[in-house]
Amino acid sequence: MSISVWILEDQLLAEHQALRHALEMAAVAEVTVVLIESRKAQRRLPYHRKRLALIMAAGRHYAAELRAKGYQVDYRQADDVASGLAAHCADYAPTQLLTMAASHYGLRQWQTHKAAAHLALPVTVLPNTQFLTSQFDPYPNPVPDKRYLMEYFYRKMRKHFNLLIEPDGSPTGGAWNYDKLNRETLPKQHTCPPIPTFTADAITLQAIADVANIETAVGSATDFNLAVTRADAQAAFADFLAHRLDLFGPYEDAMTTNEDTLYHSVLSPYMNLGLLAPMEMVAAAIERYQAGHVRLNSVEGFVRQIVGWREFVWWQYWRQMPGMRTKNHWQVNRPVPEFFWSGETDMHCMQTVIKRVLRTGFNHHIERLMVLCNFCVLAGIDPAEVNDWFMSLYIDAYDWVMYPNVIGMGLNADGGITATKPYIASANYINKMSDFCGSCKFKPKQRHGETACPFNLMYWNFLIEHEAVLRANPRMGPNVLALRHLDAAERAIVTREAQQFLETL
Ligand SMILES: Cc1cc2nc3c(=O)[nH]c(=O)nc-3n(C[C@H](O)[C@H](O)[C@H](O)COP(=O)(O)OP(=O)(O)OC[C@H]3O[C@@H](n4cnc5c(N)ncnc54)[C@H](O)[C@@H]3O)c2cc1C
Ligand code: SF4
Incomplete structure (x- = not known):
């Protein structure tokens, strides 16, 4: 044999x-x-x-x-x-x-x-065997097109795997979710602990040389310093547990010009290759909490990302494929703008995060969701093109994780099957959660006019254009309600200036 x-x-x-x-x-x-x-x-x-x-x-x-x-x-x-x-x-x-x-x-x-x-x-x-849902599937026979909320999926997973669950079955600390504590902005002059880097050995140096010759590729690997073995990936994880997990929660949604990764783990590239397993990671994080080294809102947030979101997107991928590839709920077809490949734009937030991914192959979640995808939804960029752009540039990109995150969560192109609402926001959100706007040519508080932030123009234009549909979504109600602050004349100005901006893309 x-x-x-x-x-x-x-x-x-x-x-x-x-x-x-x-x-x-x-x-x-x-x-x-x-x-x-x-x-x-x-x-x-x-x-x-x-x-x-x-x-x-x-x-x-x-x-x-x-x-x-x-x-x-x-x-x-x-x-x-x-x-x-x-x-x-x-x-x-x-x-x-x-x-x-x-x-x-x-x-x-x-x-x-x-x-x-x-x-x-x-x-x-x-x-x-790479996912926990192969051991326990919270919804083994999903009804087609029914919306399953990540939050309930996550609770079932936590209960089944007994993660942060008290003997009486209640969640540790009394709540399933500590999101409210996890929306802090980074203090000025704050320096985050750096992520560990790894020196390339002969095998890695050869790989770096080989990819230099791939004529279709973009970016550079000459400064490549990622983990490439399980031992290195475990060292990267140990570093996260010791130096960043405690503040992971509070600064999970924060963005800044000076820090690439803040308190994020940057472990998705290794998990997605199979070098680290989800259960070993959540178990070790919970142990750090139980030993009194990290706060509950951080460890719960980390467990939710892995046992909740990661498993949920895997589950959604298999539920929605192969149809997910061509979903285009908002019926949009604008090509991905040229500046997505150079970062050459006056929008400081877009410039920062695009140049960051072109340099490092990485953006953290909120940069992907609330800057890049937010822009793409508001500008009506073709979902398949956006998906290909993300697939091309990210060091953790794989089919199973990209479609649900881009087509589903990021662009709402699956009509809300993965996430219940489009993640759209005006400059207000970006200004609140980052330091990007301070050094931008555009004004985040200006709704229209020559220096108005393009996110504002596009945001209000999107609400005006889709007012009836959005009004019917309970989670979008407050956004649509805010339209009452715009009279007919202002609506007309916003619509005209948004179109002028979109024509420049
Ligand atoms: C538009 C868009 C594209 C994305 N593309 C990818 C991708 O190609 N590959 C990828 O692994 N993740 C992707 N994500 C999810 C998430 O942004 C990344 O997993 C996360 O930024 C990776 O950085 P980290 O390891 O520092 O994560 P942390 O913030 O430290 O989170 C811990 C872990 O949770 C998991 N996780 C958290 N959120 C998600 C999620 N929504 N989907 C899957 N896993 C999640 C990851 O394994 C991550 O390593 C995408 C999200 C969006 C909105
Ligand atoms: S003003 Fe607008 S374009 Fe400029 S950084 Fe802020 S959100 Fe981005």
């Missing part, structure tokens, strides 16, 4: 279940692990070189670690996954292939329905 175990690029797990399964059936000498680097996948979009270098370096390190443990590993570069696997089978002649279900819808379809015929051998696809 000769078994091949195909490990996908984002399944770099400490314990991979296809490998474990193979070892129950055969001796180590009869098992070969195959990993494929697909040239087509690297060029599908204009990806950031840091994203490509991370995936490449992490995969190559994973292969090296398996070899060091005594496994035979076939690490291949191929035009695409299908031809790489076919070449592997031609060279190694396995009698069967074991793999774990992909996190990517299209790839999972191929694994399940086409791989066996293409490779002419039996293919076993084991269930994906």
Whole structure:
């Protein structure tokens, strides 16, 4: 018997279940692990070189670690996954292939329905173990188009996994959610603890050199300093627990010009590759709380991000695919503006966050949601184009997490199935939560006129244009009510100036 175990690029797990399964059936000498680097996948979009270098370096390190443990590993570069696997089978002649279900819808379809015929051998696809919902699904048979709230999904998860739950079943501290405590702005002159950086070894340096030659890629990886092994990712997590978790909650929504990551964990790139597992992370965070090192609103906020939001978007992806790809509830089609690829705009908030992602491959959640997506909703940018832009540039970007976050939460393009309301705001929100407006050419308090903030023009224009629809959404009521402050003449001015601005994009 000769078994091949195909490990996908984002399944770099400490314990991979296809490998474990193979070892129950055969001796180590009869098992070969195959990993494929697909040239087509690297060029599908204009990806950031840091994203490509991370995936490449992490995969190559994973292969090296398996070899060091005594496994035979076939690490291949191929035009695409299908031809790489076919070449592997031609060279190694396995009698069967074991793999774990992909996190990517299209790839999972191929694994399940086409791989066996293409490779002419039996293919076993084991269930994906990277998410907690594979152990417990709060809503196993969702009703199509019904809205399931993240908050209730999260509570069911917390109860099931017994996370921050008291012996009587109540949530620790008496509340499920401490969001109200988690909306502080960063004090002036405040310096946040830096995130740890990692020195590139020979494998990583080679990956950096390789991505420099990918002609379709954007950005630079020459200053690449991310974790690329499980040990490094664990060190990054330990650093977060020790230095940033305590203030994670209060400054979760804050934004600033000078700090790239504030008190965020910046662990999504490692979790999404499989280097860190969700349960080990929430358990360690809760332990820090129980030992008295961190406040409850921070640990609960962190647990909610992972056990709530992360699991919920995974669940929504599988519930809504493949239809999610083409959703366009607001029927908009403006192309992504040129400045999204350069950051060259007078809007200081947009300039800061776009230049940040072009430099680092990262923005934290509120920058993604309340600056970038807010802009895209208000400007009516085509959802599929926005999704591709995000997919291209972020170091933590994968299909399963991007569609629900961009099409669902960020743009409300799924008609409110993922999130109950469009996350839109005027300059008021950005001004309150950041220091961006102080050094901007535009005035955040001005509703119209030459120096009025474009977010204000677009926001009021959006409310005017969609007044009837938004009025029917209970969560948007207060926003629409504020329209009463605009008389007919002012509405006309706002509409005209918003159109003039939109024509410049
Ligand atoms: C438009 C948009 C695009 C996004 N694209 C991605 C993406 O490509 N990849 C990605 O992992 N996340 C994405 N997110 C979710 C979230 O912004 C990132 O997970 C988070 O910013 C990662 O930084 P962090 O690790 O410092 O997170 P923290 O703020 O420290 O949060 C802890 C962890 O919670 C999880 N998490 C929190 N919110 C979400 C969420 N909405 N969806 C999934 N996981 C969540 C992440 O694993 C994260 O590492 C997106 C959100 C928006 C609004
Ligand atoms: S004034 Fe408007 S464009 Fe300028 S930073 Fe503030 S919100 Fe952004």
